[in-house]
Amino acid sequence: MxxxxxxxxxxxxxxxxxxxxxxxxxxxxxxxxxxxxxxxxxxxxxxxxxxxxxxxxxxxxxxxxxxxxxxNFDNVFNVTLKPLFVFVLNLFGGNKNVYQKTLAMYSKDFANGIRVTLRLSLIGTVLGLVIGLLFSYFITLKIEHNDNKLTVFFKRFSQGFVKLYVTVFRGTPMMVQAMILYYGVKSFLNWDYAIAALVTISLNTAAYLTEVLRGSINALDKGQNEAARSLGLSSWQATKSVIYPQAIKNAMPSIGNEFVINIKDSAVLTVIPNIVDLFRIAEYASGRFAEPVAAFVIAAGIYLFLTYTVTKTLRMIEAKLDIPSVELPSAN
Incomplete structure (x- = not known):
């Protein structure tokens, strides 16, 4: 080595x-x-x-x-990350350093930006997981010999809809999705910008997690579902009580990975007006000084700290839960 x-x-x-x-x-x-x-x-x-x-x-x-x-992240930031950043920046120039000036002037704004970023990514991932669970159930439905015509039609329609949904949302950038959802819906419904951002990131996340959960469900032994059905459970009861607990456990690494991705990708939601996340604060701060790179370097450091901390925390949780390694579709 x-x-x-x-x-x-x-x-x-x-x-x-x-x-x-x-x-x-x-x-x-x-x-x-x-x-x-x-x-x-x-x-x-x-x-x-x-x-x-x-x-x-x-x-x-x-x-x-x-x-x-x-x-209440601004107070937490002031007693944790801010002193750390100030200490590091003091090593490279003291009060005359543009990095420290940027941080000193916009520290509260950066803290608020971190809060907005974490809120969007966390809530968006949770809502996306809920939608993904529902859609993964639809896409894994099997047509049985005793199904009537209406049931067969519903299963085929739901599978076709989910496949189209996943294809569209995985095949287009989230920035474009945010523009279409916010301005398209706003033309006939005056909805809040924060709700538009949450809907965008939730629907985008759901498309990826639907495929992740589908792969996790298909990786399980098919005999488990058949055994549950033989005990008299319906298709939904078997999925909810037998399949989902195992599928979610196996998919935990990919779900955590999607959360980390959302922390970074939430920056594209700044195309929606009034979304003041970490990236938007860096834009504001960069226009204040003659050296605009400093604000984005600070933002990059914060993003790196957040993603690294979340990744390490998730890995420790996975190790504690003793989650096995299962080959699943990538969430990215």
């Missing part, structure tokens, strides 16, 4: 070690504070929660923490 590869391996291992123990430390603190209400006994460091009530309670707690981060 070359020296460069050894250095990269050591750096990657160090970062992974930091994130693993950061998550374990937070988990330890939560388990031995709020968790004591449910478990009534201290829990050791880096151990799994066994209390079923606290498992659900911790999931709700984590969801509330995510909401706080999304809707």
């Amino acid at each position: 070359s020296k460069v590869k050894k250095i990269k391996t050591k750096i990657g291992s160090g970062i992974g070690f930091f994130f693993r123990h950061l998550v374990a430390s937070i988990d330890f603190l939560v388990n031995n504070s709020i968790g004591l209400i449910f478990t009534r006994k201290p829990q050791k460091y880096n151990t799994k929660t066994t209390n079923p009530i606290w498992k659900k309670g911790k999931a709700v707690f984590c969801f509330l923490v995510v909401l706080v981060l999304l809707y």
Whole structure:
């Protein structure tokens, strides 16, 4: 192994070690504070929660923490990322550095831009997953010998519609989709720009996740569905209770990958007026100084930090859930 590869391996291992123990430390603190209400006994460091009530309670707690981060991100940014950026920029020129001036003047705006970006990408991915689950059910429907003509027509129509939908949304840029959806619908319905952005990213995500889930469903043993049907379950009941839990678990890496992609691709939604995300803030800041590159370098650093952190977190979750590696269609 070359020296460069050894250095990269050591750096990657160090970062992974930091994130693993950061998550374990937070988990330890939560388990031995709020968790004591449910478990009534201290829990050791880096151990799994066994209390079923606290498992659900911790999931709700984590969801509330995510909401706080999304809707109060400017304060979180000021005590976390901003000092880090200022420290790094101080190493390269102090107060006269255009990078530090940009960050000092637009730090609150950058924090708001991060919040909008994360909100769009997270909610868009969740809504896209819900739509993708429904569409993957339609596209994997099998025509059975005892189906009447109306049922056969419905199955063929729904499969054709989903295939057309996936082809259109995967074959056109999200920027073009945003323009058509916002201005096209606005011609007869005066809808909010934020809703238009969410609809765009949700529909785009649904097209990719439909294919991901279809591949995950087809990768399962067909005998499981047949066994469920033989027990008297309907097609929907078998899919909901037997197929979906396994398919979603196998597709988790691709679903997480789609979330990371949405963090980056949400920048194209700035074609919709009044969407002030991270990229739009960089545009505003670049026009303030004679060196416009600085604002976009800062934005690139923030995007990299967000995607890297989310990716590492998702990989740790996958490792904890012991998700197997399954060949699925790419979400990109």
